[in-house]
Amino acid sequence: MALFSSSILSFSTLFLFMLGIASAQLSSNFYSSSCPTALSIIRGTVNTAVSKEKRMGASLLRLHFHDCFVNGCDASVLLDDTINFTGEKTAMPNANSLRGYEVIDTIKSQLEKQCPGVVSCADILAVAARDSVVKLGGTTWTVPLGRRDATTASFVDANKNLPSPSLNLSDLISAFRKKGFTAPEMVTLSGGHTIGQVQCKVIRDRIYNETNIDPNFAASIKKNCPRPVGVGDTNLSSLDQTTRVFDNTYFKDLVNKKGLMHSDQQLFNGGSTNSRVNTYSQNSAKFFSDFGCAMIKMGNLSPLTGSKGEIRTNCRKTN
Ligand code: HEM
Ligand SMILES: *[C@@H]1O[C@H](CO)[C@@H](O)[C@H](O)[C@H]1NC(C)=O
Ligand SMILES: *[C@@H]1O[C@H](CO)[C@@H](O)[C@H](O)[C@H]1NC(C)=O
Ligand SMILES: *[C@@H]1O[C@H](CO)[C@@H](O)[C@H](O)[C@H]1NC(C)=O
Ligand SMILES: *[C@@H]1O[C@H](CO)[C@@H](O)[C@H](O)[C@H]1NC(C)=O
Numbered sequence: 001m002a003l004f005s006s007s008i009l010s011f012s013t014l015f016l017f018m019l020g021i022a023s024a025q026l027s028s029n030f031y032s033s034s035c036p037t038a039l040s041i042i043r044g045t046v047n048t049a050v051s052k053e054k055r056m057g058a059s060l061l062r063l064h065f066h067d068c069f070v071n072g073c074d075a076s077v078l079l080d081d082t083i084n085f086t087g088e089k090t091a092m093p094n095a096n097s098l099r100g101y102e103v104i105d106t107i108k109s110q111l112e113k114q115c116p117g118v119v120s121c122a123d124i125l126a127v128a129a130r131d132s133v134v135k136l137g138g139t140t141w142t143v144p145l146g147r148r149d150a151t152t153a154s155f156v157d158a159n160k161n162l163p164s165p166s167l168n169l170s171d172l173i174s175a176f177r178k179k180g181f182t183a184p185e186m187v188t189l190s191g192g193h194t195i196g197q198v199q200c201k202v203i204r205d206r207i208y209n210e211t212n213i214d215p216n217f218a219a220s221i222k223k224n225c226p227r228p229v230g231v232g233d234t235n236l237s238s239l240d241q242t243t244r245v246f247d248n249t250y251f252k253d254l255v256n257k258k259g260l261m262h263s264d265q266q267l268f269n270g271g272s273t274n275s276r277v278n279t280y281s282q283n284s285a286k287f288f289s290d291f292g293c294a295m296i297k298m299g300n301l302s303p304l305t306g307s308k309g310e311i312r313t314n315c316r317k318t319n
Contacts, residue, residue, distance in 0.1 A: 026144030026303060030123075035115035042107050042124060046131040049103045054244040057132035058196025059100035064129035065192065065298065066098055067122065069179060070158045072302025074150035075121035077158075078104060078315040091158030096234075097199070101316070104128065108315045121315035122147035126299045133291075136195055138246025141292030144299060148309035151318045165202050165261040169271045172263055179301060181294070187267055187276045188294045191287055193239040194250035198260055200225035201233040206262045212269055214257045221260070239264075248284035255281045 031038040050057040067077040070088055077094070078101065079087040088094055104124055111119045123145050134140045163175040176186035207218045208227055226232045239260055240250040250264075254277050259265030268277040280287040310319050 026146045026300065026305070028142045028144055030145035031115075031119060035111070035118045037114055038111060038119050038123075039127060041110050041114060042127045043131045045103065045107045045110065046128050047135055049106075050132060050135045054136065055195075055197060056100060056103060057136045057246075058192075058239075058243075059098070060103060060125075060128045060132040061192055062196065063098060063100050063104070064125045065189070066094060066158070066162060067125050068298050068301045069161050071150070071154055071161075072304070073122050073126060073147055073299055074302070074304050074309060075125060075147075075312065075315060076150040076153035078121055078125075079150075079153045079318070080316040082317075085153075086155045087153035088155060088158035091155050091162075093162040093164070094158060100128075104315050108312075112313055117311050117313060120147050120149050120309075120311050122149055122303065124315070130295065133195075133246050133295075136244065136246040138194075139288035139292050141296055144296060146305055147303040148305060149312045149315075149318075150304060150309050163263065165198075165263045166205075167263050167266070169266040169269065169273065172266060173273075179298075181297070183273055184276045185290075185294050185297070187273050187280070188287070188290045189298065190264065190267060191248070191250055191280065191291055193261075193264060194248070195243055195246050196239050197236040197243065198239055199233065200235040200237070201229075203237065203260055203262075204229070206260070206265070210262065210265070212257055212265055213259075217256075217258045248280050248287045251277050251281035251287065 046060065063077065064073070067073050067075060070076060077088045077098070081087050081090060089098065104121065107124050107128065108121060111124070126143050126145070126147065130141060130143050161178070163172055167175065173183045173186060176189070181189070203221065204225060204227070206213065207221045207225060221237050224232070224235050224237060237260060240253050241258070242249040253259060254264060254268040257265065259268065267273045313319055
């Protein structure tokens with residue numbers, strides 16, 4: 001009898017142990033019984049939003065990046081400020097820049113009708129990023145799921161952990177190394193700049209003051225981005241020459257000294273990442289497959305799983 005109960009004990013200990021391991025892992029079929037329509041609902045709304053405005057695909061991809069690099073992929077980026085809470089939305093890299101929140105709200109309210117309290121905002125961000133890339137003609141990957149949502153956010157960490165466009169190559173490499181990425185992976189993920197736009201104030205120093213830039217290219221961007229600080233600050237320029245298509249043109253642009261942000265051109269400025277940029281500029285299939293792997297790795301940054309965090313019913317506030 002003693003033997004019997006101790007083996008029950010050790011069996012249940014083993015079981016709990018395995019459950020612990022399992023809950024720390026994301027899995028692509030996480031919602032297959034709890035919300036079988038989750039993925040098609042997300043895809044449908046992303047496709048509608050991106051058809052209406054191509055740039056939205058870029059904005060949704062960036063949202064996932066800005067979520068994951070600040071204390072993990074936990075939808076902390078989506079929490080609105082309140083009188084007694086300052087979240088990440090007003091941090092420097094996000095304020096008057098990050099967008100797409102309304103699309104996430106639409107997806108969330110549809111999911112709450114279909115499967116209340118089941119699908120996390122953090123998973124919505126990860127899937128919407130993938131679906132955006134697909135919709136804009138890029139690659140696809142299978143998104144591991146089962147993240148839960150944070151009940152906190154960090155203004156300070158958003159300012160600290162998101163890389164600034166004024167960084168040089170060695171600082172870009174260390175910013176990504178802190179998150180577990182190699183220099184080549186940093187180059188791969190920067191390929192996200194094959195879609196979307198940037199504000200004049202971010203690129204002014206580069207187009208007016210830098211020398212590693214194609215002069216005709218600089219001249220064309222200057223037309224829409226006047227030199228005086230404060231004039232046309234929010235005017236937009238395309239991050240690469242085919243900004244509505246997810247392709248490898250971003251890397252071709254870098255090779256041609258047509259990187260738009262200082263940080264972009266740093267990847268091809270005679271340093272250690274030159275060869276990787278060259279490779280991607282000539283081999284879009286390699287960029288695509290590496291990008292999928294790097295996005296899965298980014299999506300695995302410190303997710304909340306098991307009983308940690310919560311499933312928000314409104315992505316903008318804790319339950
Ligand atoms: C390597 C370091 C990076 C830096 C310094 C950086 C910086 C920036 C900045 C300053 C903007 C323009 C913001 C504005 O003008 O309002 C931007 C836009 C964007 N970034 Fe990055 N970024 C980096 C990496 C990434 C990564 C890893 C991704 C995704 C995988 C990404 C995706 C995007 C997208 C898609 C846009 C355009 C967004 C839109 O049009 O709404 N970026 N980035
Ligand atoms: C913050 O303020 C709201 C009212 O605006 C209140 O309901 C909530 O309990 C407060 N939270 C904390 C942590 O003080
Ligand atoms: C990169 O920038 C940092 C901070 O501005 C500086 O300390 C460092 O020397 C720079 N590195 C190179 C290689 O230019
Ligand atoms: C460019 O460099 C000059 C001289 O260092 C500086 O005064 C100016 O503010 C910089 N930026 C622009 C956009 O001209
Ligand atoms: C850019 O800024 C200038 C100066 O403010 C303005 O005249 C121009 O209309 C802007 N261009 C666009 C496309 O918004």
